[in-house]
Amino acid sequence: EDQVTQSPEALRLQEGESSSLNCSYTVSGLRGLFWYRQDPGKGPEFLFTLYSAGEEKEKERLKATLTKKESFLHITAPKPEDSATYLCAVLGSNDYKLSFGAGTTVTVRA
């Protein structure tokens, strides 16, 4: 069974204080690793897909990287509007089911 573990559970940052979120995974035949952002009471918003080790993707202050066992989401100079829960999910060889981690809740104080 595919497993995804995210750390830390919660992260409190000062505006401008860069940090990284970790997503460790165990999957049989990784087809893709996904990052989503979720605001309270809302559905997850798609951010990135990574397919192979060494791949990197960027969007505004966010940068996602992938190794063979984990992915990192780097937040550079965060702003209060970056406050959200960030979810990581993997797609394994079963080819249809996303397996999610529990998320990291990021709070950025002005």
Added chain:
Amino acid sequence: ETGVTQSPTHLIKTRGQQVTLRCSSQSGHNTVSWYQQALGQGPQFIFQYYREEENGRGNFPPRFSGLQFPNYSSELNVNALELDDSALYLCASSFGTRPHEQYFGPGTRLTVT
């Protein structure tokens, strides 16, 4: 382009009752997946529908069932509601059976009392 929509937004039901949740997929998408998200947890896969057929199912009992219609909209039905069924129910649409990018709706918050 129309995004994924879900109805209703919120719902309160009593234990033992039945509920139907609805989802309209994003324009151009033919696959719908349903997830259950308990408070403080990541979404858990319930099942997926592709071209009106169930394409895969997670570890949920048979009282969770679904339908997909020719316009690719979908319903999630839950019978004999239990207190633990209280959660945010999310619908995600994608193209094809390999969901490289799934787009989620806003969810339906179900409370069972």
